[in-house]
Amino acid sequence: MKVGISSTGTSLESNVDMRFGRCPYFIIYDTESNDFEHIENQSRQAMGGAGIQAAQMIIDKKVGVVITGNVGPNAHRVLGSANIKIYSGITGTVKDAIEKLKKDEFKETAGPDVPSHFGTG
Amino acid sequence: MKQITIISGKGGTGKTTIASNFIKLARDHIAVDSDVDAANLHILLDPKIKETKDFIGGAVAEVSDECTNCGECENLCRFEAISNSSSDIKIDPIRCEGCGVCEYVCPVDAIKLESNNQGYYYTSESSFCTLVHAKLNPGAENSGLLVTRVRNVAEDIANNQNKKAIIIDGAPGIGCPVISSLNGVDYAMIVTEPTLSGIGDFIKVFEVTKFFNIKTFACVNKYDINLNNTEKIYDFCLKNDIELIGKIPYDDKVSICLSNRKFIIDEPSSEAGKEIKKIWEKVKEYLYPN
Amino acid sequence: MILSVASGKGGTGKTTVAVNLALSVGFCQFMDYDVEAPNAAFFLKPDIKHIQKVEMKHPYFLKEVCNACGKCAEFCNFNAVAVAGDEVIFFPELCHGCGGCLLVCPEGAVREKDVEIGKIKKGFSKPGINFYMGDLKPGYMRTISVQAALDKFIEKDILIIIDCPPGTSCPMVFSVKDSDYCILVTEPTPYGLNDLLISIEVLKDMGIPYGVIINRDGIGNDEVENYCRKNNIKILLKIPNDMEVAKYYSRGESMLDYDISWKGKFENILKEIKKDVRK
């Protein structure tokens, strides 16, 4: 299974970034092979709907689980429709987060953490 | 790390003056000027620019010589941005929204969306802290996007340097840029004036902070020019669970200090300066909780 | 003649100038283009006779027809559509109403409907002012669309006074684009000068003649005045800083209510301006 983690940097030692839509990088980690890659988050540059665009990218990468700080309602809806599991409110390094996920220590997030971002800004 | 945005709805209520003085009083922080349209925070902070980056904004359509003047694009453009009056397809960049419909329909591929430089953003050092600010090219679009860009930079720096607070001078109005300057912050402080338009804009901008679920403080500047209206603002705050954090008297010294590029808090005889210090003491409790 | 009143930032007295100019002239068409925060009505107190909706088109998606190919989401430059699992998700607040998704859908699964994004209000203010204002619905960031709807009401052969939105970005540029002259209102402070310089840059670019009104003259310093003198920029008027004026303003009253001699001063400005208007 592939895991998508919003990250402040490109390595497993980087921290989980608070911002889902506007984090600088995503780490895509494969829990079967233990391989990972980093992708620059293009939606960070989006005029609006960064969370939506990031979610669409995560879907296209065939990710099954998302680990992040905060997810807004728009991104939450898109990820939810694609049946992607969301663990939010996570802090610490990407590596720790993956370990915790493997040990099944997370609780799934039922709703969005931050209210909707209206506007095109 | 906590973030506070100082906003006003209406401009000219003293927002930037208060933000500048807060920035001087704070510690372990980063400052952001998100009024990218008419940035003023640098005037008092007098920072040295350390890094300049291009802001490439949203795209606008451009036509090339291949155009055969078929008029397809003109028919489909919803923004009246394309005119065909002089037998030549012309695109009005003021009206163009960059949706890409014309590019899609053009049978000879004569239209392309082009992103251009629409301004710059800077990371600077002042004697108090790092300041992230920007300059939008005059008349350019997408100030909301530039605000987001500036805030991204500030948040990255704060994350890397373990800063405790980000103080943001917000954008005026209730549109895109304000929303971008509020998105995801912990606190908002609305600076208002006891005038009819001040109250009207206060209520409008509060709608925005309420929508975002942001803990909101209110501060009435020049409260003594109309005590009746100040009273009305108080009532509104009480009813809406807005913490009234202070009221600043009208004080000529504010503009005099500004003209001499001095901070009003450093002027011992200024009533407004004293009040701003008191307000900061309260804000500090929230920004630095432990 | 189209005369716009603008300022680099809000709160400099732009609306005050526009309103008092209109009241002094008496007969004109007044248009509040500051559709995010239209305030002129507080002072002109028009009796609004007509209210007209401003609408835009939003797409909706027919579930039975859509096969989730994702073409619409790929096209939309504003991230207003996402395709996840087997459904289309639409985010109305991000949609610009361009019609692109409808155009690209190979299945014909997209339809459109009208949604309201604001209002145009028309009325009459004493003595002879035809009053128009745009009012953007909060949450819909379609400032320009509401302004474009106002454009349609601009009449010929009458003095039009436009109260512009503050700043120098898109909405301000849109408001001044057809002006024959623009009055820039500023304050004699470093902030005021900084904002004035940016506004001047915009107007120069657009080839629109302009002059300056200094409001709250007496506060701050003379940087603004010196700059104007040095660069041959006409200072049309200086409005002294006066607690009394501020009090009238705070109650929604005009400068003419306070001191009728302002009428003559504003009429004179208009004469000055007529010498310089764009041909």
Ligand code: SF4
């Ligand atoms: S109409 Fe245009 S902006 Fe709206 S969803 Fe369709 S493609 Fe996107």
Ligand code: SF4
């Ligand atoms: S383009 Fe049409 S068929 Fe394809 S996902 Fe969009 S609505 Fe459905």
